[in-house]
Amino acid sequence: MYNYWNSRTRGLSPYVPGEQPGDKKYIKLNTNENPYPPSPKVIEAIRNAAGERLRLYPDPTCQELREAIAQTYRVKPEQVFTGNGSDEVLAFVFAGFFGPDPAYPLLFPDITYSFYPVYGNLWNIPFRAVPVTEDFSINPKDYQTSSGGIIFPNPNAPTGKALPFQAIQEILICQEKQGRIVVIDEAYAAFGGESAVPHIMEHPNLLTIHTLSKSASLAGLRVGFAIGNEALIEGLCRIRDSFNSYTLDRLALAGAVAAVLDVSYYREINRKVIVTRERVTKALTQDLDFDVLPSEANFIFIRSSRQRGAELFAALREQGILVRHFNKPRTADFLRVSIGTDEEMDIFLNVLGKGAMKLTLKS
């Protein structure tokens, strides 16, 4: 049956995204979506773009969106690359800047976005997972070594822990001497942490990755982008234009422009997410005997002192709450919980309080 697959296809271990339930019964705290709706300006822009002109190809250079991003992030449009979600941008980054010498593997943390090794396999890029410390931190010293490039999210996922730019700078300087790129995935930077974007002019080997999925409440629109030195952006364009000339449709372009420009709306909803995160962290730690890693993201990484991760995951699911469980040695006892609305998180805390007790009695 599978004899038409080539060796690449046979060798892959595809990424498995968090569950997207078809019905609406669940409280969905499993894929780091923003609990608040997108800006009304985004909806309006999309409705205006939904018309006769859909018969025409979109602008393959995404000029208007790149200008909007440049304005909001105080960079030049030539320093911006846009794509069909940050996952696509990351796929192009792996294709364009890493590998192929096995003597110089790409480095990323052992506990991080689990798509990185998948991209590595797709593009045949040698890589090495560097263990995070006992307390789940990225140690900058571990990345000041010979490499084929560096990538990690800041804040990291699924831990939520962030590095100050100063620590990243040490890595950048060391890798620049070796001609290697350092990619900082800032998917969660809007919820705390320090963005590296203001430093792209000083570091030609710095590329930052961004998404509208989390901070702009637009996971359903599929828009991501990269900011960095012009030569890096041109490299990404070369890969994109060898893959699919038009990766962003007219509706996504229109919505994304409106989102990127409505800074004040998003600052406000993301501030609410941060306030809820801090409240939930406190309740879990003080009232429910959980370990909660200090998070600067829109999720928390938590461990119960009483129950295994898999057990708790299943119990929550039964109670109508979806969270994410990564069943690997170092993370098996943890759950990643996206920050929902205050109402959703109250239900979550309530279920945990009751459910934990019940399960403890059972076991």
Next chain:
Amino acid sequence: MYNYWNSRTRGLSPYVPGEQPGDKKYIKLNTNENPYPPSPKVIEAIRNAAGERLRLYPDPTCQELREAIAQTYRVKPEQVFTGNGSDEVLAFVFAGFFGPDPAYPLLFPDITYSFYPVYGNLWNIPFRAVPVTEDFSINPKDYQTSSGGIIFPNPNAPTGKALPFQAIQEILICQEKQGRIVVIDEAYAAFGGESAVPHIMEHPNLLTIHTLSKSASLAGLRVGFAIGNEALIEGLCRIRDSFNSYTLDRLALAGAVAAVLDVSYYREINRKVIVTRERVTKALTQDLDFDVLPSEANFIFIRSSRQRGAELFAALREQGILVRHFNKPRTADFLRVSIGTDEEMDIFLNVLGKGAMKLTLKS
């Protein structure tokens, strides 16, 4: 400046799409867009989908769209793969089914969709361009040989010439014996020609590629799909899920479902395109002394008996008409002209009549 590019990036020769002018001054006959608007049901579906739920990820399996396609094409949803334009689907096809043995190169025509060699370079796939015949036909005998797989559009682009399924069947049988896949790109099949879709059950090595860009007037929405044996579809999913889990956004999914189901609207507008094509072909041949290849697509490939392709391309552009010129040895004297509305094509014919004379006098 470019020292962070890896060897892949340095080695690429990216695809160059037809011009997308920012203003509206041109009569745009250069990228095979449909001159008629998308179905009103598509616009309505998109407007309904533009709401609060954009904060949530789309369905990564595209189940509803695959079911709609399955219904319209009389196949099973498991025989359908969807992607971000047929260009993305093709990129996954190259990644998943062709190469890597140089002794068995992928075969495609020398005059065909110019993205094929670009994909080949991106994924490091050995390929060989097989010359079309003197009259620009694909000769099925040329593809009944050892290969690493076969791909061509039917109707072919930019010639517009189609093969009957019987000819494709000979290729399929020969390649199946060698365990090779045959990919038929049916981007233009709605404008004539014979679709291979009804034969996917008989040929496990047959994959057909489709797009909503041309026949569904949705170039701006970026939706394409493949129909074939379940194992081929599963192979494409493996590549997709190692690249980007969510390639279709919620708006594109909603619009595409409505488009695929509104068969009668599209049959009607595409019939109009065919009627216009036949009228224009006749006028060019009989009144203006042009060679026009017999086309079953929504474009024609034409050659003036008086002017070089580059000259005519420039003259048309100056007169506000964009067409496509492929400046390669065998095609340099041709222009590919998309079929517009009757009004647009009358202007085109009128300009050609006058312009050709002027240029002849000048030279």
